[in-house]
Amino acid sequence: MREIAYGTREARRVLTAAIVGSGVAFLDSTIVNVALPSIGRGLATDLRGLQWTVDAYMLALTAFLLPGGALGDRYGRRRVFVVGLLAFGAASGACALAPTAAALAVARAIQGVAGALLVPGSLALLRAAFRPQDQARAIGVWSALSGVSTALGPLAGGWLAEAVSWRAIFLVNLPLVGVAAWAARGPVPEVPARVGRPDLAGAALVAAGLGAVTAALIEAPGRGATPTVVAGALAGVLALAAFIRVEARRADPMLPLGLFRSRAFTAANVVTLGVYLALGGAMFLTVLQLQAGLGWSPLAAGAALLPVTLLVLVLSPLAGRACARVGPWPLLGGGPALIALGVLLLGRVSPGASYERDVLPGVLALGVGLGLTVAPLTIAALGAAPADRAGIASGVNNAVARLAGLLAVAALPLVGGIAPDALRTGTFQAGYSRAMSAAAILAAAGGLSALLGPSRRVRFPAVRARRRLGARPR
DSSP states (O other): OOOOOOTSSSHHHHEEEEEHHHHHHHTTTTTTTTGGGHHHHTTTTHHHHHHHHHHHHHHHHTTTHHHHHHHHHHHHHHHHHHHHHHHHHHHHHHHHOOHHHHHHHHHHHHHHHHHHHHHHHHHHHHHHBBBBHHHHHHHHHHHHHHHHHHHHHHHHHHHHHHHHOHHHHHTHHHHHHHHHHHHSSSSSSOOOOOSSSSOHHHHHHHHHHHHHHHHHHHHHHHHHHOHHHHHHHHHHHHHHHHHHHHHOOSSSOSOOOOGGGGGHHHHHHHHHHHHHHHHHHHHHHHHHHHITTTTTOHHHHHTHHHHHHHHHHHHHHHHHHHHHHHHHHHHHHHHHHHHHHHHHHTTOOOOOOOOIIHHHHHHHHHHHHHHHHHHHHHHHHHHHHGGGHHHHHHHHHHHHHHHHHHHHHHHHHHHHOOOHHHHHEEEEEEHHHHHHHHHHHHHHHHHHHHHHHHHHOOOOOHHHHHHTTTOOOO
């Protein structure tokens, strides 16, 4: 199979397919939120129906990331990627035509399953298509531009819901899916499908386990520790335990547990857990603090965090190129430390604060830290896995990130002692500061694990390739 050099026309088409394909999945994780009031009025649904409009997508996306990565490894990454695109487009059309809130939730869940084929599949395509010495640069560009789609979601969703209709936020996916499918047709190489029987038992158990645990985390803040929530959480844990047992005994498992014998792979996922626990909690809590504590409008609160997106866009490609020279681990030690600093600074924001003096320093530190971390995390996780397991390695890493975000929103307010009525009673400030301090500790712990976990001899394949070829980094 011929590998593609970065900067060629073929490389641009591969990047277009990967970035746009995963971008629609990331876009739909945020574009719906600001349109929820319009959806509620249009479908005559209550708060619970609106919650499941968001949660059905995130739940399905999280639960099926591992099976999605494994399917690409087994049946061919381009094939599964294109199937995911077509399914995502069809589900988006169903969302736009949904007559009821229940129908919309079902269509959103199908979107999530299709997105689980796109996110790990896009990274596996880059790993398969590019030369080893160019993979880090390609992943850096993917990290930057895919992340922009997440950040633009609220702005695009608000404008479309106001200027056209809430249904337009789903129809906008259709041309994007078409572009990605066109770009994937020509130069994207197909990795030969692996032979053997599919691991249906493993796929069912991991989807059920992650789905039940995630649903329990989503429902617990609003419903409390009811028997249904507790039973769901226990069922999910038991299903995940059974999944580990099945995978350990299977000759050709969906998740080779041997991946975790690699200190580099394990360390990359520990860093991911710490960083995304901190990021998920900090972004959720900071937006609430800016609105409830400082009295800012939703638009002003969202715009206050825009520099984070811009810094990730600028720094991720540079971080990817740096990884090609020195490997990801130095950046994964320093990046989370800056994230921790930024979260701590944002945790000090209180009523009467100004943007330039009190908010912007934390936003800049957070943005620089993320810009130095996002691409190296992906590079470390994929680089530590064998080439024929790139899809499942990406699926594991993305599943860890998604679960961390869900857990952060549920757990950090509890850690900070934020009561359910804190926003109404004006007691949010003290709990906010405590929760943000906890988030900073999690980010710092992730960076520490990057410095202590992998051996200094562990390097990304691009570094080894350059040294073997005697080439100078571009």
